[in-house]
Amino acid sequence: MIAGGIPLGDVLLASGALFVIGLVGALLRRNAITIFLSIELMMNGANLAVLGYAAALNSVEGQVVVFFVIAIAAAEAAVGLAIFVALFRHTETIDVNRINLLKW
Amino acid sequence: MTATRLVFDAAAALAILFACVMVVHRNPVKSVLALVVSFFALAVAYVLLAAPLIAAIQVIVYAGAILVLFLFVLMLLNVPEEGRQGSSRPIHQVLSGAAILVFGAALLALLRSHGATRAEPAAFSAAGPSDVATTSRLLFSEHLLSFEALSVLLLAALVGAFALARREDQA
Numbered sequence: 001m002i003a004g005g006i007p008l009g010d011v012l013l014a015s016g017a018l019f020v021i022g023l024v025g026a027l028l029r030r031n032a033i034t035i036f037l038s039i040e041l042m043m044n045g046a047n048l049a050v051l052g053y054a055a056a057l058n059s060v061e062g063q064v065v066v067f068f069v070i071a072i073a074a075a076e077a078a079v080g081l082a083i084f085v086a087l088f089r090h091t092e093t094i095d096v097n098r099i100n101l102l103k104w
Numbered sequence: 105m106t107a108t109r110l111v112f113d114a115a116a117a118l119a120i121l122f123a124c125v126m127v128v129h130r131n132p133v134k135s136v137l138a139l140v141v142s143f144f145a146l147a148v149a150y151v152l153l154a155a156p157l158i159a160a161i162q163v164i165v166y167a168g169a170i171l172v173l174f175l176f177v178l179m180l181l182n183v184p185e186e187g188r189q190g191s192s193r194p195i196h197q198v199l200s201g202a203a204i205l206v207f208g209a210a211l212l213a214l215l216r217s218h219g220a221t222r223a224e225p226a227a228f229s230a231a232g233p234s235d236v237a238t239t240s241r242l243l244f245s246e247h248l249l250s251f252e253a254l255s256v257l258l259l260a261a262l263v264g265a266f267a268l269a270r271r272e273d274q275a
Binding site for chain 1: 106107108109112113116119120123124126127132135136139142143146149150152153154155157158161162165166169170173174177178180181183192196197199200203204206207210211214238239242243247250254257258260261262264265266268269271
């Protein structure tokens with residue numbers, strides 16, 4: 001399958017690489033904001049795969065899905081950052097190893 | 105190798121490179137700036153995948169709004185650089201190692217199958233369903249309900265973010 005002269009394999013490879021980099025970042029970093037950035041990167045990896053398949057299948061449906069994903073990511077970023085601001089006000093840190101209030 | 109593929113591969117490589125910079129950099133502000141570059145490169149890739157509307161949204165909303173919001177909060181909180189001491193949990197290190205291994209296996213499988221199945225370069229219709237009007241028409245006809253639900257979600261997120269970040273003594 002070819003998308004505009006671009007093999008689908010290239011698209012999926014790039015998308016997988018971005019997803020894995022994001023996953024590793026989300027697992028290994030301890031700064032809550034960097035973890036959040038890594039999750040955004042994982043979402044972008046998924047978006048790239050969706051757009052690659054949409055182009056390969058010559059469909060517009062994939063673009064609509066990615067549109068919704070980006071809008072939901074915007075809402076999620078707003079709420080997540082507000083949580084970090086509130087958390088920082090209470091604990092003076094956003095190191096996830098030191099935020100253990102809800103841990104049993 | 106066509107010129108389109110060359111440009112796509114270059115953009116993807118740039119996006120992956122700056123994603124790596126984002127993950128390994130200790131200074132969170134520089135992490136955000138590296139991610140901005142990565143998202144711009146991804147926007148180029150989206151244009152080549154016949155999604156100009158998504159590419160514009162990627163630049164305006166992701167790189168322009170979401171990441172600037174991150175930068176804003178980082179500078180508001182004055183987050184220190186991550187220290188070297190106190191590494192992450194062992195289970196997280198094992199899981200990330202497993203993720204890299206799985207990706208490596210997928211890469212190997214792809215490289216091995218590359219010689220076997222050589223796809224014929226199909227003609228790509230440039231006048232196909234890739235312009236903004238077609239996408240918008242689909243968005244505002246078939247997906248109108250989801251679109252309106254999305255606006256309610258954004259409003260809820262706005263109110264929620266305001267309620268969460270407000271100081272308690274001003275209540």
